[in-house]
Amino acid sequence: MDILPDSTTPALGFDELSSVLDHLDREFSRPVMALQEALTRLDPTDGGRLDLVRTLSTLCDDLLDLPGDFRDYLQLARGSTRSEPGTLRLSKLRDEIDHRLAPLAASRPQDWLCTLEGEDAEVSADPATCVELLSHLAENALRYAPAGESIRVSIEKLGETWRMTVADTGPGIPESERERMLLPFTRLARDVKLEIPGVGRGLAFCHAAADRMGGSITLNAPPGLGLRAVVELPREPN
Numbered sequence: 414m415d416i417l418p419d420s421t422t423p424a425l426g427f428d429e430l431s432s433v434l435d436h437l438d439r440e441f442s443r444p445v446m447a448l449q450e451a452l453t454r455l456d457p458t459d460g461g462r463l464d465l466v467r468t469l470s471t472l473c474d475d476l477l478d479l480p481g482d483f484r485d486y487l488q489l490a491r492g493s494t495r496s497e498p499g500t501l502r503l504s505k506l507r508d509e510i511d512h513r514l515a516p517l518a519a520s521r522p523q524d525w526l527c528t529l530e531g532e533d534a535e536v537s538a539d540p541a542t543c544v545e546l547l548s549h550l551a552e553n554a555l556r557y558a559p560a561g562e563s564i565r566v567s568i569e570k571l572g573e574t575w576r577m578t579v580a581d582t583g584p585g586i587p588e589s590e591r592e593r594m595l596l597p598f599t600r601l602a603r604d605v606k607l608e609i610p611g612v613g614r615g616l617a618f619c620h621a622a623a624d625r626m627g628g629s630i631t632l633n634a635p636p637g638l639g640l641r642a643v644v645e646l647p648r649e650p651n
Contacts, residue, residue, distance in 0.1 A: 445473050445476045446473075448469075448473055449470060449473040452466055452469055452470050452473070453470075499537070499538065499539055499540050500535050500536070500537060500538075500540075501535065501536050501537075501538045501539075501540045501543055502533065502534075502535050503529055503533055503534050503535075503536065503568050503569075503570060503575065504529050504533045505540075506540070506543060506544065506547065506568055506577075507527055507528065507529045507566075507568050509544055510527055510544070510547050510548060510551060510566060511527040511566075513544075513548055514527070514548065514551050514552065514555065514566075515527070517552075517555055518555055518564060521555060521560045521561075522560060522561070523555060523558065523560065523561070523562060523563070523564050524561070524562065524563040524564065525564050526563075526564070526565050526566070527551075527566040527567075528565075528566070528567050528568070529567075529568050529569070530567050530568065530569035531569050531570060532570065533570075534570040534575070534648075536570070536575050536646070536648045536649075537647075537648065537649050538626060538646060539626065542622050542625075542626065543577075543626075543646075545618075545622070546577070546618075546619050546622045546623065546644060547566070547568075547577050547579070547644070549616075549618055549619050550566075550577070550579040550616075550619055550642045550644070551564065551566055551579050553579075553616065553642075554579050554580075554581040554583065554640070554642075557581075557583050557584065558581045558582065558583025558584070558639065559583060559584075562581060562582045562583050562639070563580075563581065563582045564579070564580075564581050565578075565579070565580045565581070566578070566579050567580075570648070571645075573647060573648055573649070574628075574645050574646060574647055574648060575645070575646055575648055576643060576644065576645050576646075577643075577644040577646075578641065578642070578643050578644075579641070579642045580634075580639065580640070580641040580642075581639040581640055582638060582639040583639045583640065584639070585634050585638070585639045585640045586632060586640055591632040591633070594616050594632065595616050595617060595619075595620040595630070595632070596617055616630075616632075616642075619642070619644065623644050623646065626646055626647075627646065627647050628644060628645050628646035628647065629644070629645055630642065630643065630644045630645075631643050631645075
C-alpha cells in the first residue's frame with residue numbers, strides 16, 4: 414500500500430499528526446475499555462477458555478497503549494525527544510532492572526540472572542532512557558521464551574563504550590527476519606499464530622532509543638540458541 418499522499422492530498426506536518434494521535438487516543442479508548450470491562454464479566458466455563466480470556470484482556474491493554482506508542486516512536490524517530498544528559502552508574506542500572514523484572518521471571522517461572530560484568534563504572538547517559546531500553550529487551554525475552562528457559566542480562570564497561578546484553582534460550586528470531594523486527598509494529602507470523610500478546614513496539618523503541626544516544630543495537634545468536642540482543646553505547650556523548 415502506498416502511504417505517500419497524491420497531488421490532491423494536503424501535506425500533513427508532524428505536529429498535526431500528533432494531534433491526530435491525541436484524538437485517536439481519546440476516541441479509541443472508549444470501545445476498548447468497554448470490551449475490557451465485558452471480559453471481566455465473561456464466564457470462561459460457558460464454552461470459553463480461561464487462557465483465551467486472559468490473552469484478550471492483555472491485547473486490550475496493548476491496544477490502549479498503542480496511540481501513545483505511536484507518539485513516543487514518532488518523537489524518537491524525528492529527534493524531538495532528546496536524551497537528558499546525566500551520569501549513570503552501571504551497578505545501579507543492574508539493580509533497577511533486577512528489581513523490576515526478577516519477580517516477573519519468577520512467576521513464569523524463568524531461569525533469570527542479571528549481572529554486572531567486570532568492574533563498576535559511571536557513564537554519561539540518560540538513566541531513564543537506559544532503564545526503559547533494557548527493560549523492553551528483558552521483557553521481550555520473558556514474553557517470548559517459554560517457561561523454564563534461561564534469560565541472561567549483563568552490563569559491562571568496555572573501552573570507550575559500554576554494553577547491555579539480553580540473551581535467552583527461547584525460540585529466537587530467524588536471521589532473515591532480524592533486521593525487519595527492528596521496524597515499528599512488526600511481528601513474526603509465528604507469534605501471531607501462537608496468540609502471544611503484543612503489537613511489535615519493543616524492539617523498534619530500543620532501536621530508536623539507542624540511535625538517539627549515539628549507539629547501536631544488534632540481534633544475533635548461534636543456530637538453535639535463542640536470541641541475543643546487544644546494545645552498545647558511548648561512555649561519553651558524541
